[in-house]
Amino acid sequence: MSSDRLDVRKTYKLLINGAFPRSESGRTYEVIAANGAFLGNVARASRKDLREAVVAARAAQPKWQAATAYNRGQVLYRMAEMIESRRDEFAFHVAQSEQHNDRDAQLIVSAAIDRVVWYAGWTDKIAQVLGGTNPVAGPFFNFSIPTPTGVIGVIAPQESSLLGFVSCVAPPLAAGNAVVVVSSTTRPIPSLLLGEVTATADVPGGVLNILSGEVAELGPVLAQHEDVDGVDLTGAGDLAPTLAADASGSIKRVFRATTADHDWAVDPGTRRLRAFVETSTVWHTVGQ
Template structure:
């Protein structure tokens, strides 16, 4: 066998509606490792791709939000199981993307898997923690229950290609919302592999839609899209955040602001779960 064979370069696609379409624009861009070495080609999503992803997320929302919290927990746990089976691939991709030693990459991947398990455990507990039976002066029962927000646009962290991504993605779907995620622009390979995991897991198509490409190009369209209910600005450039917030205000979106440098390795709290829930209060007459 010749030692001079040419390696077949991989060209990855988007993940929209449970399928892997090419960008409608036909564009792609080179993905390199931390030393500048070529790794693969990734699809460069366009405005049309973002609209298609929002449509897929909206279509999937009734079924996903209507599933029992226990079932959603099982689905998230299944994602962790499948990631465990592809652990070595994730380790290699994180090491190449972030320029860390293999041992450090292993700890990052393990933390990302554990994070899926952590959020899986919260799915059927969050209603108890955030819900309430409210005392009222009258012959009524008054309950407050949390309900999912809807379609969430997530700008994933640029510096943390896997652990940061999981930390902003898992709480969205754990609470019953669906999402459109714009992955790290320069480090998209772990996100693409996660898309392949999601496609072979029990997560219904359209619940998670993963776009690769330029955050500065896609974010304004998602911020102004009337069918997006919430926007996570974690991975947006500092120079763009004010404009994105103004665009989001036009359709009264929830906006989750990024709080400086994030320590993704730190144990999460329920703040991100709360961010994607609406409080619904119901009054019911006693004896009826």
């Protein structure tokens, strides 16, 4: 940083419906690294912002579901391309947020890119792996297809600001869900940067909505919102049991991470893909 010039500091904003608003409440908070360094100002989303995000997600979801799986794969792959093209910037912010050295941060960014690519490749395989035909004992053609659950609320992991974040967000997106995600409260910047990246990755507005703020404030609203069909409580910590109870009000699908799930380096398998798909089974008569 050159000392003879005052740097321009960016306030990170929310991503709602493809736009980057400040919080309607006007609130921001300072992100401070574990070593005390000031990392930036970010918007602090309100309940109302979250409500707006859910409305946007609900509106965007049918189109995202109706897009071809091939197309969804391309969009996710484009997201990976965009991260790759700005990997140094991501690495810088991951290093700052998570207090890694540059080499480790680069490895994390690589893993995050590869994770997104992995899920990009899943979009047109989910139906084949999770669906199929069922040999019922009668004159019927019967098949099961996985369909997206709908609008998914994600409480992103608090520690893993980029790799953990994409590992939670990409699978529901790959399956055709729209996502409203509450970023890591203390490490939101890599995810907000990712939000900016999506603006140039052809992710349709409303499909991915990213809010920075307090889990204690936003989590219950998300978990209780009847128009949210499922919640991923990976980053909810001690609040997870309460939020899971809140989710029962509208019989939401709830994903609770185990300790093993927080090891972001390992092969994630299909668990997160299966978490937010519904099996829809169609019977049709077979006759002349």
